[in-house]
Amino acid sequence: MRLFFGLSPCPICKNQPSTALGCCKSCQKDLFKPLKNADSLALGPYRDKLELAIRHLKYHHVTGLAKLFAQELAKEIRRANWSADYVTAVPLHWKRYLSRGYNQSALVAKPLAHQLGIAYAPLLSRTQSTQQQAKLSKLEREKNVANAFKAKPVEGKRILLLDDVITTGATLRACQTCLYEAGAKEVKLVAIARAVQRLS
Numbered sequence: 001m002r003l004f005f006g007l008s009p010c011p012i013c014k015n016q017p018s019t020a021l022g023c024c025k026s027c028q029k030d031l032f033k034p035l036k037n038a039d040s041l042a043l044g045p046y047r048d049k050l051e052l053a054i055r056h057l058k059y060h061h062v063t064g065l066a067k068l069f070a071q072e073l074a075k076e077i078r079r080a081n082w083s084a085d086y087v088t089a090v091p092l093h094w095k096r097y098l099s100r101g102y103n104q105s106a107l108v109a110k111p112l113a114h115q116l117g118i119a120y121a122p123l124l125s126r127t128q129s130t131q132q133q134a135k136l137s138k139l140e141r142e143k144n145v146a147n148a149f150k151a152k153p154v155e156g157k158r159i160l161l162l163d164d165v166i167t168t169g170a171t172l173r174a175c176q177t178c179l180y181e182a183g184a185k186e187v188k189l190v191a192i193a194r195a196v197q198r199l200s
Protein backbone atom coordinates (compact mmCIF):
# COMPACT_ATOMS: atom_id res chain seq x y z
CA MET A 1 0.00 0.00 0.00
CA ARG A 2 1.35 3.44 -0.93
CA LEU A 3 1.39 6.25 1.61
CA PHE A 4 -0.08 9.66 0.89
CA PHE A 5 0.96 12.53 3.11
CA GLY A 6 -1.97 13.33 5.35
CA LEU A 7 -4.45 11.55 3.06
CA SER A 8 -5.84 8.06 3.43
CA PRO A 9 -5.56 5.72 0.44
CA CYS A 10 -8.64 4.88 -1.63
CA PRO A 11 -10.33 1.90 0.10
CA ILE A 12 -11.18 0.37 -3.30
CA CYS A 13 -7.96 0.42 -5.35
CA LYS A 14 -5.54 1.38 -2.51
CA ASN A 15 -3.53 3.06 -5.26
CA GLN A 16 -4.60 6.70 -5.18
CA PRO A 17 -5.45 9.15 -2.41
CA SER A 18 -9.09 9.02 -1.33
CA THR A 19 -11.41 12.06 -1.55
CA ALA A 20 -14.31 13.41 0.53
CA LEU A 21 -16.54 11.09 -1.54
CA GLY A 22 -14.99 7.98 0.02
CA CYS A 23 -12.75 6.79 -2.82
CA CYS A 24 -10.27 8.14 -5.41
CA LYS A 25 -11.28 10.06 -8.52
CA SER A 26 -10.50 7.26 -10.97
CA CYS A 27 -12.57 4.74 -8.97
CA GLN A 28 -15.45 7.26 -8.94
CA LYS A 29 -15.34 7.25 -12.75
CA ASP A 30 -15.58 3.50 -13.32
CA LEU A 31 -17.78 2.52 -10.37
CA PHE A 32 -21.16 2.95 -12.09
CA LYS A 33 -22.92 1.17 -14.97
CA PRO A 34 -26.58 2.10 -14.39
CA LEU A 35 -29.35 -0.49 -14.89
CA LYS A 36 -32.85 0.82 -15.41
CA ASN A 37 -36.39 -0.31 -16.18
CA ALA A 38 -39.87 1.18 -15.89
CA ASP A 39 -40.08 1.26 -12.10
CA SER A 40 -36.62 0.49 -10.78
CA LEU A 41 -33.03 1.58 -11.17
CA ALA A 42 -29.64 0.61 -9.78
CA LEU A 43 -26.21 2.16 -10.21
CA GLY A 44 -24.76 -1.08 -11.56
CA PRO A 45 -24.39 -4.82 -11.10
CA TYR A 46 -23.27 -5.99 -7.65
CA ARG A 47 -19.71 -7.01 -8.55
CA ASP A 48 -16.17 -5.67 -8.93
CA LYS A 49 -15.53 -2.17 -7.57
CA LEU A 50 -19.18 -1.38 -6.87
CA GLU A 51 -19.51 -4.48 -4.67
CA LEU A 52 -16.33 -3.52 -2.83
CA ALA A 53 -17.58 0.06 -2.37
CA ILE A 54 -20.90 -1.15 -0.91
CA ARG A 55 -19.05 -3.46 1.47
CA HIS A 56 -16.96 -0.51 2.64
CA LEU A 57 -20.09 1.53 3.26
CA LYS A 58 -21.80 -1.37 5.03
CA TYR A 59 -19.04 -2.77 7.22
CA HIS A 60 -16.49 0.03 7.54
CA HIS A 61 -18.87 2.98 7.65
CA VAL A 62 -17.18 4.97 4.83
CA THR A 63 -19.82 7.72 4.84
CA GLY A 64 -18.19 9.62 1.94
CA LEU A 65 -19.41 6.77 -0.26
CA ALA A 66 -22.99 7.38 0.90
CA LYS A 67 -22.70 10.91 -0.50
CA LEU A 68 -21.21 9.62 -3.75
CA PHE A 69 -24.01 7.04 -4.18
CA ALA A 70 -26.63 9.71 -3.38
CA GLN A 71 -25.16 12.05 -6.02
CA GLU A 72 -25.18 9.36 -8.71
CA LEU A 73 -28.69 8.18 -7.82
CA ALA A 74 -29.98 11.76 -7.96
CA LYS A 75 -28.42 12.09 -11.43
CA GLU A 76 -30.09 8.87 -12.67
CA ILE A 77 -33.46 9.76 -11.12
CA ARG A 78 -33.42 13.14 -12.87
CA ARG A 79 -32.36 11.49 -16.11
CA ALA A 80 -35.33 9.07 -15.79
CA ASN A 81 -37.62 12.06 -15.21
CA TRP A 82 -39.00 10.58 -11.98
CA SER A 83 -40.47 12.98 -9.47
CA ALA A 84 -41.48 12.13 -5.93
CA ASP A 85 -42.70 13.54 -2.61
CA TYR A 86 -40.56 11.37 -0.34
CA VAL A 87 -37.45 9.27 -0.26
CA THR A 88 -37.66 6.36 2.14
CA ALA A 89 -35.44 3.36 2.91
CA VAL A 90 -36.01 -0.31 3.60
CA PRO A 91 -35.74 -0.51 7.39
CA LEU A 92 -33.36 -2.72 9.32
CA HIS A 93 -34.86 -4.62 12.19
CA TRP A 94 -33.98 -2.86 15.44
CA LYS A 95 -31.92 -5.85 16.63
CA ARG A 96 -29.68 -5.60 13.61
CA TYR A 97 -29.69 -1.82 13.88
CA LEU A 98 -28.38 -2.15 17.42
CA SER A 99 -25.62 -4.55 16.40
CA ARG A 100 -24.52 -2.45 13.39
CA GLY A 101 -25.38 0.99 14.76
CA TYR A 102 -26.79 2.47 11.55
CA ASN A 103 -28.92 1.62 8.52
CA GLN A 104 -26.73 1.86 5.41
CA SER A 105 -29.76 2.48 3.17
CA ALA A 106 -30.97 5.40 5.32
CA LEU A 107 -27.40 6.70 5.19
CA VAL A 108 -27.83 7.08 1.40
CA ALA A 109 -31.55 7.96 1.43
CA LYS A 110 -31.06 11.14 3.48
CA PRO A 111 -28.44 12.82 1.24
CA LEU A 112 -30.41 11.57 -1.80
CA ALA A 113 -33.55 13.37 -0.57
CA HIS A 114 -31.41 16.47 0.03
CA GLN A 115 -29.96 16.30 -3.51
CA LEU A 116 -33.46 16.03 -4.99
CA GLY A 117 -34.87 18.79 -2.78
CA ILE A 118 -37.58 16.54 -1.29
CA ALA A 119 -38.15 15.09 2.19
CA TYR A 120 -36.64 11.95 3.66
CA ALA A 121 -39.23 10.08 5.73
CA PRO A 122 -38.95 6.76 7.55
CA LEU A 123 -42.29 5.39 6.28
CA LEU A 124 -41.74 1.69 6.87
CA SER A 125 -41.06 -0.43 9.91
CA ARG A 126 -40.47 -4.12 10.41
CA THR A 127 -43.10 -6.12 12.21
CA GLN A 128 -40.84 -9.09 12.85
CA SER A 129 -37.19 -10.01 12.76
CA THR A 130 -36.56 -11.66 9.40
CA GLN A 131 -33.83 -14.25 9.33
CA GLN A 132 -30.63 -13.33 7.50
CA GLN A 133 -31.95 -13.27 3.91
CA ALA A 134 -28.69 -14.40 2.31
CA LYS A 135 -29.00 -17.90 3.77
CA LEU A 136 -32.48 -18.56 2.33
CA SER A 137 -33.75 -19.83 -1.03
CA LYS A 138 -35.78 -17.53 -3.30
CA LEU A 139 -39.12 -19.03 -2.23
CA GLU A 140 -38.17 -18.94 1.46
CA ARG A 141 -37.16 -15.29 1.12
CA GLU A 142 -40.48 -14.33 -0.42
CA LYS A 143 -42.46 -16.10 2.30
CA ASN A 144 -40.22 -14.60 4.93
CA VAL A 145 -40.62 -10.98 3.85
CA ALA A 146 -44.25 -10.90 2.64
CA ASN A 147 -45.66 -9.83 6.00
CA ALA A 148 -42.56 -8.39 7.56
CA PHE A 149 -43.35 -4.68 7.05
CA LYS A 150 -45.90 -2.05 7.91
CA ALA A 151 -46.18 1.48 6.45
CA LYS A 152 -47.39 4.86 7.66
CA PRO A 153 -50.39 6.31 5.73
CA VAL A 154 -49.14 7.86 2.46
CA GLU A 155 -52.38 8.71 0.62
CA GLY A 156 -51.67 9.98 -2.92
CA LYS A 157 -47.89 10.29 -2.38
CA ARG A 158 -45.16 9.39 -4.86
CA ILE A 159 -42.29 7.59 -3.17
CA LEU A 160 -38.71 6.61 -4.00
CA LEU A 161 -37.95 3.45 -2.04
CA LEU A 162 -34.28 2.74 -1.50
CA ASP A 163 -32.37 -0.43 -0.63
CA ASP A 164 -28.64 -1.02 -0.88
CA VAL A 165 -28.58 -4.19 -3.01
CA ILE A 166 -31.45 -5.83 -4.91
CA THR A 167 -30.91 -9.58 -4.68
CA THR A 168 -34.14 -11.36 -5.60
CA GLY A 169 -36.12 -8.14 -5.14
CA ALA A 170 -38.43 -9.86 -2.63
CA THR A 171 -37.74 -7.36 0.15
CA LEU A 172 -38.20 -4.32 -2.08
CA ARG A 173 -41.38 -5.72 -3.67
CA ALA A 174 -42.83 -6.48 -0.22
CA CYS A 175 -42.10 -2.90 0.89
CA GLN A 176 -43.53 -1.54 -2.36
CA THR A 177 -46.77 -3.53 -1.92
CA CYS A 178 -47.00 -2.36 1.66
CA LEU A 179 -46.69 1.32 0.58
CA TYR A 180 -49.32 0.87 -2.16
CA GLU A 181 -51.64 -0.65 0.44
CA ALA A 182 -51.01 2.41 2.61
CA GLY A 183 -52.31 4.63 -0.22
CA ALA A 184 -49.20 5.54 -2.24
CA LYS A 185 -49.86 6.75 -5.78
CA GLU A 186 -46.49 5.63 -7.13
CA VAL A 187 -43.52 3.73 -5.67
CA LYS A 188 -40.26 3.60 -7.64
CA LEU A 189 -37.50 1.25 -6.53
CA VAL A 190 -33.98 2.60 -6.23
CA ALA A 191 -30.87 0.60 -5.32
CA ILE A 192 -27.13 1.10 -5.26
CA ALA A 193 -26.61 -2.25 -7.00
CA ARG A 194 -28.46 -5.20 -8.41
CA ALA A 195 -27.20 -8.75 -7.84
CA VAL A 196 -26.13 -10.65 -10.94
CA GLN A 197 -26.13 -14.41 -11.53
CA ARG A 198 -22.82 -15.92 -10.53
CA LEU A 199 -21.45 -19.07 -12.10
CA SER A 200 -20.42 -21.48 -9.38
Ligand SMILES: [Zn+2]
Nearest residue numbers: 010013024027
Ligand atom coordinates in the same frame (compact mmCIF):
# COMPACT_ATOMS: atom_id res chain seq x y z
ZN1 LIG B 1 -9.46 4.10 -6.12
